[in-house]
Amino acid sequence: MSRPRTRTRWRLSLTATGLLAASFVIPAPVNAAAEDTTDYAITVDPKASGAKIDDTMYGVFFEDINRAADGGLYSELVQNRSFEYSTDDNRSYTPLTSWATSGTAKAVNDDGRLNARNRTYLSLDGGSSVTNSGYNTGISVEEGKVYNFSVWARAEQASALTVTLADSEGALAGARRVTARGGWTKYTAKFTATRTSANGRLTVAAEGPVALDMISLLPRDTYKGHGLRKDLAQKIAALDPSFVRFPGGCLVNTGSMEGYDEASGWQRKRSYQWKDTIGPVEQRATNANFWGYNQSYGLGYYEYFQFSEDIGAMPLPVVPALVTGCGQNKATDDDALLKRHIQDTLDLIEFANGPVTSEWGKKRAQMGHPKPFHLTHLGVGNEENLPNEFFARFKQFRAAIEAKYPDITVISNSGPDDTGSTFDTAWKLNREANVDMVDEHYYNSPQWFLQNNDRYDSYDRNGPKVFLGEYASQGNAFKNALSEAAFMTGLERNADIVKLASYAPLLANEDYVQWRPDMIWFNNHASWNSANYEVQKLFMRNVGDRVVPSTATGTPSLNGPISGAVGLSTWATSAAYDDVSVTGADGATLLSDDFSGDASKWTHTGGGSWSIQDGQYVQTDAAAENTMVSAGDPAWHDYDLHVKATKKSGKEGFLVAFGVKDTGNYYWWNLGGWNNTQSAVEQAVDGGKSTLISKAGSVETGRAYDIDIKVRGRQVTLYLDGKEWGSFTDNKPAEPFRQVVTRDAKSGDVIVKVVNAQAADARTAIDLGGLKTAKTAAVTTLKAAPDAVNTEKETAVAPVKSTFAGVAGKFTYTFPGNSVTFLRIPRK
Template structure:
């Protein structure tokens, strides 16, 4: 029998180890965490946000029983100059019912029996006008209503509370009048009275509670690619995410294009973010753009960077400054006299290109000079290794960055192969901030393998400072990206299998990593082949291209085969051959004749879901990348910057030796990668402690149960709670019909001595919370 001994030796601090990452993707803010129930409340939707949008998106005229209504959007006499659009509604003929209604998100506006909702709007009319505001069901029947009189030709705010006598999840908000009249509306709003912590302009309670239940130590915000994927002018609708646009009155926050192709009201801005962090006990971790956009390849000149550096310094002052400072006073005037105690600040997100790090240097110097206590986070790009990854780490070491933000989305098999990724990383120098990671999927299998990988993260707390899964939230009817931790619609929310693993780990992590000794474990099982064999294919990727001088050399046998030239118009792919060898080369010359991307070479291909591919001019024609797919789930093995030029010849070479991969472009090394084989250890485990408890985590990814003897030093007997996730099929998922199909169960465990035996079920995640 194997034995695990948890010692009292503290190895590393874990005080802020696990947190959450909020990005406004998948309608995570508007139509999600942000409590506003009206979609397009200020009539500011635009085709720039999404080609299908226009200023009256989500609004529909009510013309019943012969009624006639005119509705159009104007900006001639706005309430807010920063959101100039407003609705002009004219009731030409009243008929049975005349007006306009808002359709809300998903199936409509969701109201609950005996719950109340705060309505507000700004309105004006040249002549007195009585209107009725109601919540209607899908058939146009009134659920609840109140009337108001518009008596001024100046913009005036009106507000009251509506209470619903029934549950209805497909309702609309209607504004009608029984008289022929003409009036203007803007900022039409409906909020639940019961927002999280009853905050004004607050968060949707059920989603917020799901986040609070995780007990995160920090919250990263607001992105993600949306922070830097925009123009350099803060007044542009499609600008980078500029925090100063997100504070103050919500009516003065300029509606903007979200880079995930929808509208962003900024109602959930930096003040609400800081307030929410305080409400859930998480430290804020904001991310700011560096005046550099790798998506559009735009950059602020280095001698014009002061505005952007001031943004960073002013944000710190807004969060932490006293009332006698400019930005501290603004925070106080917004209703929060005490500081938000900001400790962390990240510059950039998934950055590639020297232009970013030239600008990061300026931020780092200025912030450390004025606020030396702030922990600054650098960027290591969007992939787990490669040239830009190394450049980010080298820059962090040069500047003395406190942490470096790593991101990767991978197959579960990559995680099994890389559980010891950080074992040999030094404890001095910048620490890892794993700011975005996940395996591709929301199944029990994904969650199980992520749990195994997380034990490796915890065991390397000497080198890793902060960790958060991504993305966090997804509205089921507005999906930009998946997998996601939490799924919701307009009235329901559930946690994925991954959510419950994250919750288990986050709720049961101490302040210090403990040393764990082990004895008697079986050798790990290595899965798969020690060579990369299969089909070889060439593709013209979103371009027209010619391929010639194609040959494959089996270096093991010295066999050389040549192949006919290939030519493709507007894309195309061809199988070249298949090879079963431990060591081989694929060589060819490629030339793009038209198009905007480059080439792909597939190798080790057994089917369309299991292969390795080399992108030459990938993504936005900016990459040379080696990517391995297992069951359709990709993992980047190596990445560097490279662009293909039309009309230029490229001599391309791939060499595979065992599972080592090297690519060459015009004789120069482009990528160096190892496609590691997945490894299944007998048991994955880690331990930590705080003042009250010792936490032991164990993950069994094998098909058989494993019995272990567990010894906990420093305690007299065992009094513990056991939280366990087990008994599910690997492809099980949670959904609205079965929201807790994959979720843990808790039981008690006691023992007279400090040693006990435990049998870990097959495919299980187990956490012991042992009282000291």
């Protein structure tokens, strides 16, 4: 995931208060003011042939973001168990992060270490102790449950260790004692919790000099006994996903590609390389996570494969292609290193599928799984923003894999966005090379998802198939889930093109969030499903095997011209603006400001520091994000905007806004965005942004640019230094009423799936086209207020099951406002 792969992704997630933007507006039907019900018609054509839906249609994407692994799905309760945290991983980290010490406890990195890959250990004198605080509020235990303690210790003379588990109110279990003697040895004990607490602390006290490493506390009760946190694993399994994409997005293709160096002993900030993550956990080299923390690799490739098998899902790993992404944008030219990574990928396939007599199949068997994991799909690369460089390397990976494993589907990608020059170039290369499947990623506003239900209608039916590996609208409110549901009806309708799809990200620990929104939220003692999760679950468990073609009437809408005031802004940049003018289509001057006086015409609605300097309006804070100032009338339309802009310093360029309604609704031309690599027009609707047009390009510091924007009706033309840069027409309706009908071959059921993302009920005439069905349908409904959000303590969005006994060849059903409804109608 995927972050911050483009600057927009961060912008999309946050409002000025740091919270996720929480609303969008669906234009009401023309008769909604008169009554609370609108009329629609759905006509099913069972004689026509619809797309076959593969069993792999919906899955999940796991990335170690938001502490999804350590402190999350991996059930280890001790944080920094191996004392490998480092300032190289996070400036606030030390080897004793999450540990409190007494006496002469100290972290040591010398030749007395546990092994070459576990380099730092703890030295205690007699009378010293260490206490671990776990994750979130502490170590969470449940009364009556058993917890397995282990530690690696070394002591020249016998040294007793006393291990206790307690919170501020006292002991949570009886103390345990182990005696360490001799070289590095693993010692174990078990605790049975006498109370439930989310605030526990684990303490190890030494009676004599001793060295300690890998201090661990794991619940005995894990998902299918395989070491994963049970409630989180169960929630994922309950989705019934057909695949698991892992181990992530940005952490796959960022950092050093050289990998762990046994000779020098350490290589921090490596890209995620699978061989680092298998074998005994005490021999797995920890690594700096792209998202700002340390990852232990206790949840590694073996565990990913095993979890996929446990939940009946296809494993889908992603390996680095030696072109970094997520803002790094570098291509490795080391041919020997490229060949090593290609061989590592071949070894990965052997690890998953090879016989126990093979080198890597034997390693799998030694870990406890002699049978193969049945790997069939593998992704190479993730969101590379250098499409030509990526594809040159991808072809070498694909050729090597196809030569040895011709049955493996090798998946390419199309970069970090749903449109733009990178996307276009990548797709051109993928088509020309006859790639099997292309991984698309995008995070857009709810309005975008409502507008783009037809995205895949026009894709080439003879070209590469699509894996929609990461997508989400910008929030966890029910309105976000509604827009995603509406979009998913289009995915199913185009199931001959879209073969796999996974919402992202999957997990978020509420106290360690780098990315919003997320499907499943948790802390150290509880987890809860988002509204988006409920939509995904409803679709995953009611897919069907084939689309039954159907049509539906649309919602009347009135599209007036683009209207709004104008604005100036910056993002991590200092810039100066001058000679702003707005002229109506009739030539009348609406605004003119050369900043020779004050800035009284402008309203400051964002951050930053604005002032008049030498006849220019200057924003001087090069670290501030979204510093919007606006001027004019929100009712303005059909006008020409002129601005002179100069970048003074910082990472990016400048932002010129038009059609400004308020702080969450506007368009802006983003020049020199994405770390000064691209320019784009973005539309904000209630705080969520979508890209309408984008091109590669940068902005020079100190150079004055003439920017002109011509707005006519819903057509916008943009000029840079007098030359046309681009144009677009924003006239796509955000249709709130969407549907798809599928058939389940096993049960014979016809499944009518309807999304009504508006306040008004939708009274709908349904014509089954002569299908012979039962008279009673099983109904599952998700209905809630648009702003409803599920939390640890309140489940505002949950499925309601009922029956409907009025099914006939032609019948009427009223779909509630703001709802997703599935009607499962048995065939006679």
